[in-house]
Amino acid sequence: MSDTDKELRVSKIRDGTVIDHVTAGQALNVLAILGIDGSGGESVSIGMNVPSDKLGLKDVVKVEGRELSQSEVDVLSLIAPEATINIIRDFDVIEKNRVERTESVTGILVCPNHNCITNADEPVRTAFAVLEDGVRCSYCGTIVRGGDVAEHIDAHGSGETAL
């Protein structure tokens, strides 16, 4: 029995997403990426520091009634490169994907440089190139180190100013 199956037993969800093998300690940042703060009424369960054969310790996030967009998966890959994404329909895992490191992330992160044009009221989405250990704003060049990426997630999930 895989550790995912054990997890699923604890609190099965009917339809939604299980994000497994999340780097321990990153579960709340995963919720931030998904723009989930509880106010939207989603049913969410989180396991933190769960024993894992593969990672030693891992976090698990289960979200009822919600699937992930590609840009969300892209950002997820930055903070939880080992994560697997299981899409659940009618209590069954119908799809199981590993996150892949992308070359760029669009529309999810906010540039920490206050003087960056993407923080002005312009009709553009933010864009960041993915570096070995972090991301870099495609407009102003500011680099955000890997560990700090989660701090710059747009809480509203749009990363846009005026589209």
Add this chain to the structure above:
Amino acid sequence: MLRDHLISAAHLSRDDIEAVLDHAAAIDADPGIVRGRHAGRVLALCFFEPSTRTKMSFETAMKRLGGDTIDMGAVESSSVKKGESLADTVRVIEGYADALVLRHPSEGSAKLASEFVDVPLVNAGDGAGQHPSQTLLDLYTIRENAGLDDITVGIMGDLKYGRTVHSLAHALTEFDVRQHFISPESLRLPRNVRYDLHETGAEVREHTDLDEVLPELDVLYVTRIQRERFPEEREYREVAGEYRIDNEVLADASEDLTVMHPLPRVDEIAPEVDETARAKYFEQAHNGVPVRMALLDGLLGGDT
């Protein structure tokens, strides 16, 4: 030669740079070769922050090519003040002109603007970001005075906010140049520029004292340390005083040292240096015209 936008010196290859500098040298030697070439064409000067010299330099360059310029006047009186986005402003102005020059206080503004226009756009300074046309005239001046290979260049002053420095440092990595950066700890090169220099494998050193490297230098590029970067006047004066050069400071330098400065200077270079053969900053400023003529000629498709 360049056909597209000029946003960052990081996008310039050695071939691009040499093509512009060679063309500029040819124009310098005989301005007649491009006389009237762009008659009837219009260059829009979009200066969202004041810069009389850069603006006049582009204006002169375009007029010497036979073309004309338009500008938006002071930002205070324009639609920008009424809250129009940069994206909208350049889309409107694009309809009036064959090319755009943009100076804007925000980093990344030139890249953003270039995504909204089809005519060539030149970044003439985006916040603390880049200033690539300045870099081309800096390189022209270095090439004329010291050559561009197997040289040692010292860049001193405000390296953190100095966009001319960021562009120049990127461009110098295309050549065989040893780069030394001299600044107070608080004004050292920003992380992203250091990252790029590191990526290219460039030979780069950082210092807080000019004395450590002065005798090795072929070129010393001085920039201004701005008062407003420091919370207290006293702190500013202490730092600024240490990065000021005069003939006494330069006593240990090579006879052939080339001293440069993007201007305007305040007191970081003593006037007595002006009288020496080392001072090349006025020549450097004058080089802006043939270099920008060559650049515009290339962007407007003059070499076909």
